[in-house]
Amino acid sequence: ESLPRKTRRAIEAGASASRELKRLRLYAGLERKDAPACAGIARSLLKESADCGLVYDLMDANRCAAGLAAAERKALFDAERRAVDALLERRVFGPAGERCADLRSAVELAVELDGARGVRPAESPVLKRATAQLRAELSGGLAADRNRADTLRSLLELADDGRALEELYPKLVQAYPEDYVYAHRWARRLLKAGRAREALNLLD
Numbered sequence: 001e002s003l004p005r006k007t008r009r010a011i012e013a014g015a016s017a018s019r020e021l022k023r024l025r026l027y028a029g030l031e032r033k034d035a036p037a038c039a040g041i042a043r044s045l046l047k048e049s050a051d052c053g054l055v056y057d058l059m060d061a062n063r064c065a066a067g068l069a070a071a072e073r074k075a076l077f078d079a080e081r082r083a084v085d086a087l088l089e090r091r092v093f094g095p096a097g098e099r100c101a102d103l104r105s106a107v108e109l110a111v112e113l114d115g116a117r118g119v120r121p122a123e124s125p126v127l128k129r130a131t132a133q134l135r136a137e138l139s140g141g142l143a144a145d146r147n148r149a150d151t152l153r154s155l156l157e158l159a160d161d162g163r164a165l166e167e168l169y170p171k172l173v174q175a176y177p178e179d180y181v182y183a184h185r186w187a188r189r190l191l192k193a194g195r196a197r198e199a200l201n202l203l204d
Contacts, residue, residue, distance in 0.1 A: 019045065019048055022041050022044055022045055023045075023053075023057060025037070025041050026038060026041045026042070026045075026057060026060055026061060026064075027060065029041060029064055030060050030061075030063065030064040033064065033067065034064070035064055035065045035066065035067035035068045036068070037064075038060075038061045038064030038065050039061065039064075039065045039068060039072065039076050041061065042057065042058060042061035042062075042065070042076060042080070043076070043079060045057050045058075045061075046079055046080065046083045050083055050086065050087045052087075052091055052100035052101070052102065052106075054083065054087060055084075055087070055100070055102070055105050055106045055109050056105065058080050058083075058084070058109055059105065059108075059109055059112075061076075062076075062077075062080075062109075062112065073116075074116065077113050077116045077117075080113060081113050084106070084109060084110055084113060085110075087106065088106060088107075088110060088126060091106070092106050092107065092130065093129065093130075093133065103130065103134075103151055104151045104154055104155065107126055107127060107130045107155060107158075108158065110124065110126040110127070111124045111126065111127050111158060114126065114127075121158050121159050121160065122159045122160060122161065124159075127155060127158065127159055130155055131152060131155050131156060131159070131164075134148055134151060134152040134155070135152065138152065141175065142168075142171050142172060142175040142176075143175040143176070146176070149172060149175065152168065153165070153168060153169075153172060153182075153185075156168060162189075162193075165189065169182060169185070169186035169189070170186070172186075173186065173202070183202045183203065184203070186199075186202060187199040187200075187202040187203050190202070
């Protein structure tokens, strides 16, 4: 808000610049923990044409809006849900060439909104659909696309799908043997499950 009024009006005249200005105001509201301001800016952004960046905007807004009254927070989430559903159809589940580069964050946001309705991550229709899409795209092997393979792992972790992860992690370790991260993550899960000997074998 420190910009001169004339400058602000000139910026606001352009749709793209106006969106960026709103994002700056959202970040400022987040820093101040001003929940009503963040919610208001989020609603304003929802009225514009949704791009992939909207996912990050809404994630920030939701963190900031944690201090809202339950009814206000529900109303905001309901409005977000409509926009996010439309974005998912076009930019996550749509043609490959039109998808957002970061599928993971879009799905995580949808799962968060599902959670506000009492839906557990493992039961989220969006999460199930996204993992099914990734499995189909990786049917030729995990080594074909590291980004998709890791996104699949992340979403299965979000769903806490132990059986699927039990199957996936050895394949990730085999596909990317030079990367200790997958062996380390798998070993941690094994330790948590009380399978210390198997975990130690992975870390040898």
